[in-house]
Amino acid sequence: MLKMVAYEDAVNNRIFDDNVSKRMVLVIPAHNEADTITSVLQSIVAQRGVTHHILDVFIALDNCTDNTENEIRKFSNQLNLYVLETVNNKERKSGALNQIYRLFLGDLTKEPLSEEHLKSVKNIDAFVGIDADVYLARDCLSTLYLELIAQYKTGAVSANYQCLLPESINVIPRNDPNREYMLKHGKFGGPMSRFYAVAQNVEFSTWTIKQKVNNHIAQIAGGQCSMFRPETLKDVYTHFKMNGVYSNESDTEDLLLTQQIREVGWQCKISDSARCYVDSMNTLPSLYNQRKKWQAGIIQYMTKAGISTAYARQLWSQEILMAFNFLIRIMLVVLIPVALIIHEFVWSYIWFLPILVSAILNTVATIKTPNRRLIDVLLALTTIPAELTIWFKVSVHLSTWRDSFRIEKIDGWALQYQAENGTLKHNYSWFYITIALIAALFVGFYFKWLSVRLVVDTIKPYLNASFNILTYLTFITFIFMLFQLSKLRGHYKA
Template sequence: MKPRIVAFIPAHNEEKSIRDCLAGLGDQSLPLDVNLDVIVIADNCSDQTEEMALAAGAEFNLELRVLTTKNNKQRKVGALNAAWKSIYGDPLDLYDKRQTIYQEYYRNSVKAVLGMDADSRLAPGALSQLWEGLMSSRNIGGVMAKYTMRMPKKKSLISKSDPHYEEKIAIGEYGGPISRWWTHQQKQDMASWLLDLQYSGGSTYVLGGQATLFRPETLQDVISENKLDGPWQDDSDVEDMLLTWQIQKKWKTLISPTARCYVDAMKSYHTFRQQRNKWQSGTVDLLTNGNIGVRSKHRGKIWRSQLKTFSNLTIRLLFILLLALSLATDQFNWSWIWLTPVILASILNTILALKTPMHRPIDIIFAALLISPEIYLWVNLITFVNVWLGKLSANKKDGWAIQYSAERGQTKSKLTEGIIVVIVLITLGIYFCIDQRSFLTSEAVQTSVGPYLLSGWILLTYFTIFTSLAMVYQLWKLRGRHKA
């Protein structure tokens, strides 16, 4: 029996995307004398996912079978473990089920396990590149593809008279200017993260579930060491990061410098927020929860990222407060040196936009003007605050359920209400300052406020210098030839 790669594709009501995912696997050029088997796990489906998967498997000449799950309460984790158990058996079985000779041969022939999302698509040649990376050294446990968000096609390309207009829009292949702009921000954010990993030697603290090739012995080690019934666990909202940290105890986890995987972006503010809330909450929980019993060698890098976000939040809030107070009391003095961090940020974001795959001229312009990066940063800052405040709450939220509900349109964003509240507060603040102008600019008020303003501007200066040096260091690293 030839060595083989087995792909696990969990699919919950993915009838609209599963064909494209399988088409990507059908495009792959396999390593010499290596076979590819595909297992689609139709997880608690109420649509035609199973039928679409079987039809696509026949269309693209794939060795494909479908597993169906019922009453699986562990969602993606349970689906992946079901595929694993179909090959390696279930340790929780009460009876010793001896495998047939064929099953033993088949199990031993599996040299790599590909974990994929049903809405992802591998670029041609990506599977061979992942295989080469995994087999380049005995101590490599997993290799992840480089992810790039797929840009929605222009909605204007579809005629309103097209009888399939609503169906095409629902699939998510098309989008308006806002969804296309929002997709690029996620794509540039991903590109920045991928470049940082590559400049740090290619080691990653998370093997993303969208497309990662694992060595089976690695996953078996995780099961044995942690007394599990399958490699994946639902103890965390970021099951792929938890698995990666467990793997890193004995194995290397790397990102492929060449293998590409195209994934869907969150096309609205609301779905993006819920996804990032889940990611950030899971990350913070792994960092702070001692009961999980696992630590990553990249823990310092992740903490530095959290501190960087906190610094960005502090600088902006402190600047807004000091600027408002200075203008209100007529004690604002402009200095041209303040443009230094702005110029550095503009150069940095322009370079990142240029290094982002399939960028558009408008993306470069918005990056240089800092319009897009600043809006995107504020959204992430809101998520950061929300997650850390949630750590103080006694109620544990189900990140998976919240994200699924948002993607299905069962919950609504409060963005409009939030913007209205901010506008009202700013308007009231301006009215108060104008109405009380003579009092706020009086010598007594200026004398009282002056020392606090001076201390605040000094503190902000130190924060800004630190952030500026960090940007200079990042610009220095970006001189390399790595690609996102």
Template sequence: MRPRIVVFIPAHNEEKSIRDCLAGLGDQELPTGVELDIFVIADNCTDRTEERALDAGDEFRLNLYVLKTKNNKQRKVGALNHAWKNIYGDHLDIYFKELTPYQKIYKQSIKGILGMDADSRLAPHGLIYMWEGLMSARNIGGVMAKYTMRMPKKKSSLSKDDVHYEEKLASGEYGGPITRWWTHQQKQDMASWLLDLQYHGGSTYVLGGQATLFRPEALQNIVDENKLDGPWQDESDVEDMLLTWQLQKSKWKTLISPKARCFVDAMRNYHTFRQQRNKWQSGTVGLLTNSDIGVKTKHTGKIWRSQIKAFINLIIRALFLTLLVVSIATDQFKWSWIWITPIIIASILNTILAMKTPMNRPVDVIMAALLISPEIYLWVNLITFIHVWLDRFSATKKDGWANQYNAESGKTSSRIVQGILMAIIIIMVGLGFCVYYQDYLTSQVVQLATQPYITIGWTLLTYLTIFATLHMMYQIWTLRAKHTA
């Protein structure tokens, strides 16, 4: 039997996206003498995912099989492990039987396992690039493609006379200016992360589930060492990160391919983005702080530094706004031109990142240079940061997967409008208060009482800003490398 790569694609009601995913696999160039088998796991589907997958398999001449789960309560993790057990056997089955001679030969023929999401598409040559990376050394456990968010087509390009107008809009393939802007922010964020990892050697602390080629021996190693029925676990909302940490603990390398690219869908609005990032951030914090899981990574220090960086960004902005309001209200505000330095550095950094982001648009580069887009995006992430750490100290555990799925399926809605209205009301009340009590707030008594605290606050803010500015200068220095996102 020839050596082969098998693909696991968990698909829960993915009838709209599964064909595009399989079309990408049909475009792939295979290593010489290697075959490709594709397993689509129709996970608790209530739509035509199975039918569409089989049709696409025939259309693109793929060796495709559809597996179906029954009463799977572990979502993506359960679907992936279902495919794994279909090949490697289910040790939890009370009727477990040894593999047949054919099954044993088939298992031995598998040299790579490609995990993919049903709404992602591998770019041409992506598979061969990941294969070359995986085969470059025996201690490489997994190689991940570089992810790029797909930009929605312009909604204005659709004719309202098109009989499929509403259907095309609902598909998510088209979007308005806000959706396209929001997609670019996620794409630039991903590009920044990929560039940073490549500058530091290409080792990654998470092999993303959208497109990663694993060494079967490494996955089997995780199963045996941890007495599991499959490599993936649902103990964390970030099952791909947990698996990556376990691979690193077992001395397997986890790398990013410098050439392979995978196009993935972005979160199209604020609400779905927040729920996705809540799940990611919550899962990351859980792995960092939960000693019961008992697995760490060599990147632990790097991840903690990113958490500290987010905290410093939050303190800088909260402290600046507080000091600005108090200083103006008490007539003690004094402008210093030195403050323009971190703004210029931030503008340069974000401009470079925008230009290094694949398929960027001129408007995105301009918005990055003006710091409008980066600041809005940062505030959204800071809100998530606060939310996750507050939840970490609460007694109730939230289901990140369920929250994200409910948001994407439209079962829940955002409260951003109420939040903006509340912020406007608070600002208006604060302005009214300052105007009404202006004489008292600017009196010598109030100024003498607040002046020491304002001085201490601006001093602390100065040191924090210097630290943040030096970090931005370091990032600019790293971007001089000829890595691509």
């Protein structure tokens, strides 16, 4: 069954056929998802264990210009599909989701929902927010529901996320006329694409296990796949008066919703075993812009919340640690060559401790990552992926903090979408700045305005104090890494 719906249908009770059946409503925002939405719908068809509820799938077609609707129609004989075309939506994913949730909660700017329709809404036992580019494990929905109803105070349960590794491009024959299209739009990639996917999986695993160790308290009820109690969303809708449940103030709408759920008295949990496979970012630009969008939302929350919440304090501590990591590496690059030049370098074994713990930490995280490969574990032992990840995160954080001071807001959604589709115009400002600095140094040394001796003499008076600071920072980082390692102990799995 497929039914096109609009808000007027909820006002006139034209959406549901009865008001007695127990329902589970799945909400999917879709913007040009013709290449991916088939997978999520197939995984919904394959769900097992949901026996006492009717599964209703509500899809928001948000300014689609591709074949998304036709792909959805292929499942009209297998699912109860309700398709809503968004109207004048300029708030991207948040706006698309809100237009669907207004079908159940009401639109404060329009006519109220009909009483008969509200009787059907009262029989909805759970809402599930799902992205259009994910794949649900077969028992995902049933597991989430059992965990949601286990305690009444639980308002949301988030699934465990992992990326599927891109298939090798060699499986596509070179004489296949669709090869170029499949490489661009399919889940294929080379060794670097799989390297990026593994790095994302290790990050997901570490994040998931830390939450499970902390009594399964979810930091974020992720938009990829999270189940909500209807009363919880109703409380958020009423308390914050947003005419919906998602705010457009943040680039990470799910982070803000999670904190709002806590503010109105509900708990957000992470599932013990419900699995959702998400689309990995297969290229460096797409991964970079996704992380920038996430970090922008985090910074927006941090600067607004200050240190008023436990989660905000945790985020600030992570920013401080990131600054320490960056400062340590800059000091090593500058101080060690200077000390070697003046023959005053003395090795301190305390500098080796973070390297040792980093190898252990990343190896344990990789071992606990589902679908790991032997090569992934061996690479983790070298600490190379961890070191590259730190430099990548430093770059993301510096760039995002810089953007946060701009007067005009950066559209993170647009940048990520362009990066994923290969249409992003690259910003070479950092490259130009680097070239300018190198040129300035070259000119300075050529005309003898600068010299190695001058640089050494300038730094030398501060050398001992700088090495002391480096040692203190290294020790603090070492202690924090031990704390992180303790979070990965025990039987918990990602």
